[in-house]
Amino acid sequence: MKIRKGGADDLPAILAILDSAVTWLNGRGITAQWGTESFSARPAAVEQVERTMAEGDPWIVEIDGVPAGTMTLTPHPGKHVPPADEPEVYVRLLATDARFHGHGVGAALLAHAAEETRRQGVSLLRVDCFAGSEGRLVSYYEGQGFTRTEPFAVGEWRGQVLERRISRDT
Numbered sequence: 691m692k693i694r695k696g697g698a699d700d701l702p703a704i705l706a707i708l709d710s711a712v713t714w715l716n717g718r719g720i721t722a723q724w725g726t727e728s729f730s731a732r733p734a735a736v737e738q739v740e741r742t743m744a745e746g747d748p749w750i751v752e753i754d755g756v757p758a759g760t761m762t763l764t765p766h767p768g769k770h771v772p773p774a775d776e777p778e779v780y781v782r783l784l785a786t787d788a789r790f791h792g793h794g795v796g797a798a799l800l801a802h803a804a805e806e807t808r809r810q811g812v813s814l815l816r817v818d819c820f821a822g823s824e825g826r827l828v829s830y831y832e833g834q835g836f837t838r839t840e841p842f843a844v845g846e847w848r849g850q851v852l853e854r855r856i857s858r859d860t
Contacts, residue, residue, distance in 0.1 A: 691753050691793070692752045692753075693750070693752075694749070695747060695750075698744075700743075700750055700757075701739065701740060703750065703760075704750070705730040705739060710787045710788045710789070711786065711787070712726070713728070720822075723820040723822065723827075745764045745765075745766075746780075746782065748783075751795050751799060753795075756787075758786065759786040760784070762781075762783045763806055765779065767780045767782075768782060776814055777812045778814040778815070779803065779810060781800070796830070796834075797834060804835075807856045814855065815836075815853065815855075816839075816853045817836060817852050818842070818849050819850055821848040821849050821850040828852070834854075837852060837854070
């Protein structure tokens with residue numbers, strides 16, 4: 691498993707990972723998280739992914755040279771979550787290609803996010819996620835060392851913000 695910094699040329703790979711995640715979620719009956727239509731088929735979603743990538747640093751996990759997961763780290767959350775009152779690193783667009791579920795891709799990306807946060811001299815790492823489906827994704831992030839902060843909603847969609855304090859010493 692290799693984690694590398696991405697760039698604008700990685701947009702097709704990132705969209706493919708996100709599309710695979712939508713298919714995987716839908717196959718498990720989870721349609722409320724990211725909908726039922728692929729990211730790449732929705733021009734507004736493609737534009738949002740491009741904008742998020744431009745606002746921060748996209749990262750790609752590769753397994754045997756194949757893009758297996760992605761996240762973008764930005765200095766602020768998306769538009770539906772208020773920024774923190776201190777410097778922060780925000781995890782956005784975290785997804786694993788369905789072919790690589792169970793390989794620790796998400797955990798590796800979150801560990802890398804913590805390292806990048808520390809490298810930047812920032813002590814607050816935050817993420818938000820879908821709070822439906824019995825809170826499974828919230829529980830996943832808690833298992834990765836994050837703590838729930840404030841819930842939020844976008845229409846009927848329910849989300850949860852989580853944070854992790856990063857020590858600057860280690």
